[in-house]
Amino acid sequence: MTRLKNLSLKAVTTAAVVSTLGMLTAGVAAADTTYNAAAIHRCTFPGIPQQDVAITAFLTGPDSIPVNGTAVPTNVGGTATISAAVHSLLTAVGYDGIRGKATVPVTAARGSVSGPATNLDIPETIYPAGGPITVNINQDASSTVPTYTAPATAGTDTLSLGSPITAALQFHKASNNTWANWNMSCTLKTTSPAQNKAFSPDFVITP
DSSP states (O other), X not given: OHHHHHHHHHHHHHHHHHXXXXXXXXXXXXXXXXXXXXXXXXXXXXXXXXXXXXXXXXEEEESOEETTOEEOOEEEEEEEEEOHHHHHHHHHTTEEEEEEEEEEOEEESSSEEOSOXXXXXXXXXXXXXXXXXXXXXEOOTTOBOOOEEOOSSSEEEOEEEOSOEEEEEEEXXXXXXXXXXXXXXXXXXXXXXXXXXXXXXXXXXXX
């Protein structure tokens, strides 16, 4: 009787271990991946000439997508870094803060994207004078994120930042504590060699 009981306990323990390992393996297989892109853009500003801005973008998506499958990325966002020199120009014309919403187009080399990511939030921020500015861009409840559709054949697919990136902004005027509307447009800066505007890594497309 004791021997049967021990065997029974061993079987239950083994089954539990196998089940746990199976759950861990399934979790790894279904893991999401963060995809990143970065490029210098030429952006318009109120009161000063067009300027260079370092833009990064990120999104979270599945580590693989079946052919003809669809996925809607999450955690879509990025940053726009304004140099100390550009910040000083904005300070000189009286601006010290920003808020608004951004629209970021994304393209696919082989699959398709249903449209740009829209209404990405740029939170209201007042910046102290001096130094570079990092503007955060985040997906929130009001944002619309496009659907990606995989191509009909297996392999890989490359997503890239589209152009222009636009933003419906308000700049804060320090002298009278008011906000001025501004429609910003950022186009990919022409360089030689050309910039790599692709997200990394590539999407993996499975049969």
